Amino acid sequence: MTPTPAPSPVTVGDVASLVRSKNAGPFWQTLDVFLPDDEAYRRVAEAPGLDAATVAAAYRVDPAGVRIFHLPHIRVVKISFPRPTTQGGVHDRDMHAGQQHVPLARLPLAP
Amino acid sequence: MPETHVIVPAGMLGAGFTAEAIDRGIALGGHAIAIDGGSTDSGPYYLGAAAPKMPAEAIAADLRLMLVKGAAAGIPVIVGSAGTSGTDVGVDWVAGLVADIAAEEGLRLRVARIYSEQSRETILELLAAGRISPLPPADELSADTVARCDHIVGLMGAEPIIAALDAGADVVIGGRATDTAVIAAVPLRQGRPAGPSWHAAKTAECGGQCTTNPRGGGVLVTIDDDGFTVDPLEPITAATPTSVAAHMIYENADPHLMREPSGVLDVTDAAYAALDDRRVRVTGSRFTPLPPTVKLEGSGLIGYQSLAIAGIKDPEVLADIDVWSTTLRDFVAAKALDVLGLTEADLDVQVRCYGWNAVLGDLDTDAAPPREVGAVLVATAADQATATKVVKLANPYLLHMPLPAMDHLPSFAFLSSPAEVPRGPLYEFLLQHVVAVDAPDHLFRTEIEEVGR
Numbered sequence: 001m002t003p004t005p006a007p008s009p010v011t012v013g014d015v016a017s018l019v020r021s022k023n024a025g026p027f028w029q030t031l032d033v034f035l036p037d038d039e040a041y042r043r044v045a046e047a048p049g050l051d052a053a054t055v056a057a058a059y060r061v062d063p064a065g066v067r068i069f070h071l072p073h074i075r076v077v078k079i080s081f082p083r084p085t086t087q088g089g090v091h092d093r094d095m096h097a098g099q100q101h102v103p104l105a106r107l108p109l110a111p
Numbered sequence: 112m113p114e115t116h117v118i119v120p121a122g123m124l125g126a127g128f129t130a131e132a133i134d135r136g137i138a139l140g141g142h143a144i145a146i147d148g149g150s151t152d153s154g155p156y157y158l159g160a161a162a163p164k165m166p167a168e169a170i171a172a173d174l175r176l177m178l179v180k181g182a183a184a185g186i187p188v189i190v191g192s193a194g195t196s197g198t199d200v201g202v203d204w205v206a207g208l209v210a211d212i213a214a215e216e217g218l219r220l221r222v223a224r225i226y227s228e229q230s231r232e233t234i235l236e237l238l239a240a241g242r243i244s245p246l247p248p249a250d251e252l253s254a255d256t257v258a259r260c261d262h263i264v265g266l267m268g269a270e271p272i273i274a275a276l277d278a279g280a281d282v283v284i285g286g287r288a289t290d291t292a293v294i295a296a297v298p299l300r301q302g303r304p305a306g307p308s309w310h311a312a313k314t315a316e317c318g319g320q321c322t323t324n325p326r327g328g329g330v331l332v333t334i335d336d337d338g339f340t341v342d343p344l345e346p347i348t349a350a351t352p353t354s355v356a357a358h359m360i361y362e363n364a365d366p367h368l369m370r371e372p373s374g375v376l377d378v379t380d381a382a383y384a385a386l387d388d389r390r391v392r393v394t395g396s397r398f399t400p401l402p403p404t405v406k407l408e409g410s411g412l413i414g415y416q417s418l419a420i421a422g423i424k425d426p427e428v429l430a431d432i433d434v435w436s437t438t439l440r441d442f443v444a445a446k447a448l449d450v451l452g453l454t455e456a457d458l459d460v461q462v463r464c465y466g467w468n469a470v471l472g473d474l475d476t477d478a479a480p481p482r483e484v485g486a487v488l489v490a491t492a493a494d495q496a497t498a499t500k501v502v503k504l505a506n507p508y509l510l511h512m513p514l515p516a517m518d519h520l521p522s523f524a525f526l527s528s529p530a531e532v533p534r535g536p537l538y539e540f541l542l543q544h545v546v547a548v549d550a551p552d553h554l555f556r557t558e559i560e561e562v563g564r
Binding site: 022023024025026027028030032034058059060065067069071073074076078080082086087088089090091093094095096099100102103106 | 151152153154155156246247248249353356357360361362363364365366367383408413414459461463469470471472473474476491537538539540543
């Protein structure tokens, strides 16, 4: 009998209806997690592992610069931090920071 | 209760919109047509080079519709951040298009140009006077950083636009302005409260993006003494409490607060309610006046780039794409330093493997081999000729670089002949600072002239 592989952990992207990212001016980027219902919102907003330190590690930025906002009226968790590289600089890989939501979407939620 | 109606036909001048949308806004009582003409969002080139992002034809088509219909209805047309970055060149370019259209359409228009560009000398004087402070994550400004800027603009608020309208302008072409200022100027001038005026402006600044269908053109915002209403101008889309509330957080690091030159908008206690199935009513927005500040943007040249693109489909190479790209990069950089007599400080060479990790770099955790890769070799040097020489030197290696264990020379799929593409100048945003000013219209200069016939 083949052993069943361990189920992969549920991620932010799994429970969100939309995860998006964008510049907030040339020196900041901001990530928005839209949740489809109150239960999904609570799961992400109250996830013990989804704090400034975890986000900072996923993006290799200073945790002191990470700001997390909880917006229950629109079921959004919003995360903003200074861009690791200034927009358009020689090492910038994403001019509009439009694809920077993916590392956040891949973060696991505690079961 | 008095109301102010502002027609916002699109999120950006040159994006295009329908005549019907403007007609509907005018039929609903529009007091002005306001549109944003730019931002920093497309990167540092447009400010550094003082060049517009959109072609003249696209800008002129939108201007023509607004000018003809605005003149027929007797309402002003307001454009902010002209020419993408709002430099003086951008203001004059858009104002020139306005003059051409006025002549062609037989319109007589009073046009205000509001300049927001700042000379390096002005900024150095303000710096010496202790009036410039950094915004996070920037450090204190240095004279050296000011010297590196090719163009500097200040972001105007509503005040210079209100003054131009008070002076009888039919058309206002503003230099760099906050995205919201062109819209908020209209209700503020008519005495509507600042909270709803600025919040309505933030909601409408990207046109239909605050609706359920972001392709849905423009919106009409109606501001009164208690709040504001959002009414999409196109039948294909609708505003919902969620679509309107969600737009407040777009491109905004802080979802509750938004700083303007004259104070701060606070939407913490805002309430969003559906009036019917397409219109939304917003109340509870507050604005707190603060000592006035003007935010600065500056951009300076840091080099020139050339590039070449090779497509990779060979599974053996794709399985070790990290080894391949690192080997290529290091080899080309060493070769260029040797042959061209450059030092490390003169040159930057990168290989961005699109299809593998070009977008996220080291943040990419996906271990699966890619299906296909577009390897972009980018060289950055002090001048265009040197950057192009580096890519020419790289040509045979980008074409044939084997993996270390390979016993043959593969050949990859080049995009073009010549392979090298001179990409042009590279600029960098250098300012993230504000100036403390005595009045919000300080630093801005207005000129008014009659155009057309």
